[in-house]
Amino acid sequence: MRALTAVVVVLAGLWCGYWFIGARGFDTAARNWVAQVQASGRQADVAAMVVQGFPNRFDLTVTEPRLSDPATGLGWQSAFFQVLSLSYKPWHVIVAFAPEQRLTSSRENVTLRSEKLQASVVAQPVPALPLDRITLIGNNLTLIGDGGWQIAAQALRFATRRAERGENAHDIALTLTDITPDASLTARFGTALPPQIALVRLDATTAFTAPIDRMALQSHPQIASIDLGEFRVDWGQIGLSAKGRITPDSAGFAEGDIRISLENWPLALDVAQSMGVIAAKDRKMWDQAAGFLTMTAADKTRIELPLTFKNGIALIGPLPVGTAPRLR
Template sequence: MRALLTVIVIAALAWSIYWAVGSTGVNTAFNTWFEDRRSEGWVAEVSALETKGFPNRFDTTFSDVSLADPETGLAWEAPFFQIFALSYKPNHVIAVWPNEQRIATPLAKYDLASEDMRASLVTQAATTLPLDRLTLTAEALSVLEEGAREPTRAKALTLAVERQSVAENSYRLGFKADGFSPALDWRVQIDPNGTLPDTLDALSADLTVDFDAPWDINAIQTARPQPRKINLRLAEARWGQLELQAAGEMTVDAAGIPEGEITIKARNWRDILKLAVETGAIPEGFAGSLEDGLSLMSQLAGNPKTLDIPLGLRGGRVLLGPVPIGPAPRLVLR
């Protein structure tokens, strides 16, 4: 018994020393990271940084966090931010955000509110902490753009990311928003006559993206990896009588210009066309001819209420068949 007690005491003492050294190392690493960002010209401030959780956890709380990257113009402020990790499994962390925070971009500022926003993140065993998988959830999320009359809301939001082994820097992403309600200003632009409900019935996406670099610590402190190939398995939106689905593949060049083809399946497409005319997205004088052409396409497909629309992405333009209908979006992550 005396020998067993001695072993237990020594083990407990060794573990206590390990936790003390580990927690000190965690604080030092985070403080060094903030100092390095400031030396690069960032705004990187925190009023307090503390690690607790003895004996099995490293639970770090940052108080009054303020980060701003001068190169991209992105900034984030929060009253606190927490990172929880098991002391014997430091590559798996839980991140917790406060109920209120602010994000600023070069284009606008946004106030975020939520009841519970957190993420589970697992990294690979490397000094740059490359992402292996991530799951982010948020409850009762609202995003209010500065100057807007009403926020965009979602009852629940889930984002899942998993590294794929089939290609370097390839990640599968899944997104789902339940009870998604667009901001009033946006709804008025899309539906000026108020014919659609306030909330979408469904909004989700499943895709695989190949990037030009891995998502690791450098993605925060240096530059965001940029998409180079996108395989959209399915994106779906249902809003009242309107239903859209999209699938396809595209490549993205260094300027962010996509090349490829996306097929849009539109149910009740005449209602969608009517909305596009009412909002001015399609000139009223062109609507009749366009409806006749789309009607012929839907009849040939065998279902007059459903329309499969192949959209080509070439030369910086979006094309319906050989006809350009607008500029292609630039896919660049700031």
């Protein structure tokens, strides 16, 4: 019995020692990350950082975090956020965000409110801690701009995982449901569409130029390619989807081909006309063009268009329609 008691005491002592060493390492890692962000030319400030959770957890609470990038004008601040993990599994953390956060930019500042916003982040248990997967869940989200506009969504689901094919590639999935655009937008097309967008969904595989790991602030991973499995929007009787592959060109602009499918194009043109995107005098021309493109299609209300990004320009067929998105 004495031997058993001695063993229990020794094991308890070892576990206590492990927890305090691990807690110090957790705290040091967080402070080193802040220092790395500051050294990279960005701004990072916190009011306090505390690690609790003895004996089975490492729970880091960061009070009044502020992050900003002077180069882009982007910033984020909140009352707090927490990084929670089991002490025997520190490579898997849960990140819990405050109910209100502030997003800043050079154009406009935005407040994000949510009933729940949490992320699960899992790294591979090796020294570099390369990212294995992320799951982000948000409920009853509302974006409020300083300009007076507001957008809400009932649910957000975002997830990534290491792709089986391709080095430094990750599969990405995003789903937003029951999105309520700002009232000033929905008022422009009256009853042509319901007040909520039922679904926005994205499935893609993104490859990066370097691993996303604890050295990412030094290696600066950038997008190498995006394979778009499907991007889809369902809004009332209108459906929009896109598939394709793009890569950054030498200037960082997207280059490649995307196939766009528009379901119920007559209603889509009605909405575009009511919003002033299409002038009433040009409506007949648009109807004729759409009718020509669907002349041999089985579904005359569904139109498919090739969207090409080349030399920094976005083109539908031979016609330029805007600037290609920048990937780097």
